[in-house]
Amino acid sequence: MVGAGLAGLTAAQELRRLGYDGALVLVGAEPFRPYRRPPLSKEYLLTADDRHLTLADGDLDDLAATWLLGHAATGLDLPGRRVLRGTLPPVDFDGLVIATGAGARNLPDGGHLPGVMTLRSLDDARMLRARLADRPRVVIAGAGFLGSEIAATLRALDLPVTLVSPDPVPLHRPLGRQVGALVADLHRAHAVDLRLHRRVTAVTGDPTVRQVHLDDGTALPADLVVVAVGARPRVEWLRGSGLRLDDGVVVDGNGLAAPGVVAAGDVARWPQPALDGELLRVEHYSNAIDQGAHAARALLGYPGRFAPVPSFWGDLYGRKLRSVGLTGIRYDTHLVASEPGGRFLAEYHRDGGVVGAVTAGFTHSLAHYRDLIAKQMAAPVPAPTPFRAS
Numbered sequence: 001m002v003g004a005g006l007a008g009l010t011a012a013q014e015l016r017r018l019g020y021d022g023a024l025v026l027v028g029a030e031p032f033r034p035y036r037r038p039p040l041s042k043e044y045l046l047t048a049d050d051r052h053l054t055l056a057d058g059d060l061d062d063l064a065a066t067w068l069l070g071h072a073a074t075g076l077d078l079p080g081r082r083v084l085r086g087t088l089p090p091v092d093f094d095g096l097v098i099a100t101g102a103g104a105r106n107l108p109d110g111g112h113l114p115g116v117m118t119l120r121s122l123d124d125a126r127m128l129r130a131r132l133a134d135r136p137r138v139v140i141a142g143a144g145f146l147g148s149e150i151a152a153t154l155r156a157l158d159l160p161v162t163l164v165s166p167d168p169v170p171l172h173r174p175l176g177r178q179v180g181a182l183v184a185d186l187h188r189a190h191a192v193d194l195r196l197h198r199r200v201t202a203v204t205g206d207p208t209v210r211q212v213h214l215d216d217g218t219a220l221p222a223d224l225v226v227v228a229v230g231a232r233p234r235v236e237w238l239r240g241s242g243l244r245l246d247d248g249v250v251v252d253g254n255g256l257a258a259p260g261v262v263a264a265g266d267v268a269r270w271p272q273p274a275l276d277g278e279l280l281r282v283e284h285y286s287n288a289i290d291q292g293a294h295a296a297r298a299l300l301g302y303p304g305r306f307a308p309v310p311s312f313w314g315d316l317y318g319r320k321l322r323s324v325g326l327t328g329i330r331y332d333t334h335l336v337a338s339e340p341g342g343r344f345l346a347e348y349h350r351d352g353g354v355v356g357a358v359t360a361g362f363t364h365s366l367a368h369y370r371d372l373i374a375k376q377m378a379a380p381v382p383a384p385t386p387f388r389a390s
């Protein structure tokens with residue numbers, strides 16, 4: 001396993017569950033064993049309580065794995081079946097799970113100034129949390145899931161927050177205009193200064209950040225800038241390996257990137273049957289679990305196309321936002337219910353059929369949509385060839 005995060009861990013657990021009793025090695029860039037990343041923008045940011053980060057999956061020692069943590073893989077020698085680790089000894093493999101996740105994008109101008117931060121890892125969250133005691137004026141660049149959630153958490157700490165996005169509404173791409181407008185109302189109701197249709201052009205200050213410049217000439221005062229403008233799959237170590245890299249590691253319907261090599265989680269891009277085989281990469285917690293387990297089965301030669309029903313949850317101002325299936329701007333949105341206080345239910349349609357749904361407050365309705373969408377996504381494929389342990 002390269003990447004000791006959720007997808008890598010799930011693949012390791014599934015291999016053991018299916019009776020694989022050979023050597024398991026997890027190579028991880030972070031110095032920590034796997035932890036839950038979602039609380040970093042929610043409970044952990046609010047409380048700094050490490051207990052929120054624990055994966056409730058039993059004792060990791062039961063895996064009987066070797067953990068090589070704190071050093072990133074730097075290359076893949078596919079013909080030699082070796083993972084390279086800079087000057088450290090390489091790791092030989094018979095089967096390989098690529099699960100290196102995604103890394104935060106930064107701003108092109110001013111992104112490295114002290115006081116400008118991204119949030120992806122526990123170290124990032126600790127640094128961000130440490131800055132909050134000074135009660136900074138915060139500007140968040142990007143109003144996707146992460147930016148919106150961080151805004152809500154910082155408002156719960158009563159910090160002044162400005163949220164900047166080039167889009168017409170928050171969550172425009174993942175949830176579409178109508179649902180995004182409801183989220184905009186929620187932000188405004190919680191006194192977030194929302195700057196839509198605006199792009200951050202530069203961040204300035206000396207020695208630390210003082211101003212955020214927007215494309216209409218506005219200069220926003222800021223002591224802390226959180227950049228939440230999306231993530232990039234961590235594939236730099238795979239360049240020149242011969243694997244197909246295209247906004248992630250491209251795998252086939254079985255999850256294979258090459259014989260005996262699978263990829264899973266935020267880093268993997270696979271042909272989604274519900275979109276006629278269009279390649280999809282999903283940065284959601286449940287996908288890392290589903291795909292990690294599927295990748296392990298594919299390594300062992302179990303048949304089965306990867307055709308999960310994607311799902312997501314997030315927290316906004318004390319409400320759980322939950323989705324199933326395919327959602328977003330490329331589908332037709334049908335608002336089924338919308339109530340004062342931010343309770344809503346919306347469906348997403350493609351070619352006249354329902355492909356996804358999202359809700360805040362009508363969670364019980366999602367089971368119905370999950371069943372409906374699951375039926376559309378199931379279809380058999382031939383079994384992959386299992387890897388042979390030497």
Ligand SMILES: Cc1cc2nc3c(=O)[nH]c(=O)nc-3n(C[C@H](O)[C@H](O)[C@H](O)COP(=O)(O)OP(=O)(O)OC[C@H]3O[C@@H](n4cnc5c(N)ncnc54)[C@H](O)[C@@H]3O)c2cc1C
Nearest residue numbers: 003005006007029037038072073101265266283284285288
């Ligand atoms: C702040 C935050 C909040 C989130 N909230 C939600 C949420 O509410 N709901 C939801 O569904 N999803 C959420 N997500 C997304 C979810 O956490 C991810 O989809 C999930 O963690 C992906 O798992 P992964 O194993 O693919 O990648 P990761 O969890 O990122 O793990 C990948 C690991 O690989 C390591 N790595 C990278 N490069 C190398 C290398 N070259 N060599 C060795 N190791 C390497 C990384 O350091 C990392 O430890 C959130 C993510 C973040 C960052």
